[in-house]
Amino acid sequence: MEPIKIALTKGRTEQQVRPLLEASGIDCQGLRNKGRKLIFDDDPRYEFILVKAPDVLTYLNNGTVQVGIVGSDILDEQVNFQYAMLNLSVGKCRFVLASTADFDPQQQRRKIIATKYPNITKRYFDGIGEDVEIIKIEGSVELAPLTGLADAIVDIVETGNTLRENHLKVYARLQPVNTKLVVNRLALRQYRSQIKTLITNLQAADQKAAQSNVKEWTK
Numbered sequence: 748m749e750p751i752k753i754a755l756t757k758g759r760t761e762q763q764v765r766p767l768l769e770a771s772g773i774d775c776q777g778l779r780n781k782g783r784k785l786i787f788d789d790d791p792r793y794e795f796i797l798v799k800a801p802d803v804l805t806y807l808n809n810g811t812v813q814v815g816i817v818g819s820d821i822l823d824e825q826v827n828f829q830y831a832m833l834n835l836s837v838g839k840c841r842f843v844l845a846s847t848a849d850f851d852p853q854q855q856r857r858k859i860i861a862t863k864y865p866n867i868t869k870r871y872f873d874g875i876g877e878d879v880e881i882i883k884i885e886g887s888v889e890l891a892p893l894t895g896l897a898d899a900i901v902d903i904v905e906t907g908n909t910l911r912e913n914h915l916k917v918y919a920r921l922q923p924v925n926t927k928l929v930v931n932r933l934a935l936r937q938y939r940s941q942i943k944t945l946i947t948n949l950q951a952a953d954q955k956a957a958q959s960n961v962k963e964w965t966k
């Protein structure tokens with residue numbers, strides 16, 4: 748049987764999802780000691796490729812891979828993307844509108860908002876009936892209001908440490924984020940039982956891990 752090809756987001760997502768893949772019975776030896784390798788086929792049932800988050804969707808839409816593992820931030824930033832099959836309990840964070848303490852959300856002048864996520868930002872401001880100028884930046888988003896590039900930012904917050912250490916405040920909470928498993932629709936028909944097995948096992952491993960995290964917290 749041909750292996751299922753899975754595009755896994757490198758970085759945080761890969762680190763958080765690998766233990767779940769292992770707990771679901773997948774051999775991830777190569778991913779553990781990966782060096783500069785990008786393709787991993789230790790388990791004959793699966794072939795993992797490591798890619799940047801937005802590229803997961805490129806590989807998936809193109810049909811080069813059957814499955815993708817990616818944050819919902821990346822999915823929400825796309826328009827009309829609908830293949831999410833499994834919500835994982837990792838990669839949990841939230842979009843917020845943040846700025847310096849002297850930011851006035853009611854300011855009369857048209858606001859300038861910096862973000863890595865222009866579509867999510869536009870949807871949020873459209874939703875509250877406000878027209879803003881959006882500047883797309885690629886990282887260290889928190890710098891934008893500190894340097895005068897923008898009035899405020901829309902970005903992801905997890906622990907809040909980055910905002911705190913840079914003296915920024917949350918002005919609005921937007922949608923939550925978590926890691927999702929997404930499937931190419933055509934592949935779902937072709938590989939139904941293999942994909943079903945993957946999802947069932949991963950879901951069980953994720954639920955078990957989430958429960959033991961709750962226990963850790965309540966100890």
Ligand SMILES: Nc1ncnc2c1ncn2[C@@H]1O[C@H](COP(=O)(O)OP(=O)(O)OP(=O)(O)O)[C@@H](O)[C@H]1O
Binds near residue numbers: 757800817818821886
């Ligand atoms: N602080 C965070 N806490 C938890 N999850 C996060 C956090 N920041 C990002 N994520 C999630 O993890 C995914 C990957 O984030 P990661 O920081 O590894 O890459 P990135 O910031 O998109 O890219 P880069 O490799 O350029 O830094 C994001 O798409 C999002 O779903």
Ligand SMILES: O=P(O)(O)OC[C@H]1O[C@H](OP(=O)(O)OP(=O)(O)O)[C@H](O)[C@@H]1O
Binds near residue numbers: 885888889904906908
């Ligand atoms: O609330 P915290 O736990 O501090 O996490 C939030 C930070 O994490 C992400 O950045 P990332 O580490 O991906 O770096 P980047 O600025 O290069 O995107 C996000 O853009 C925030 O800057």
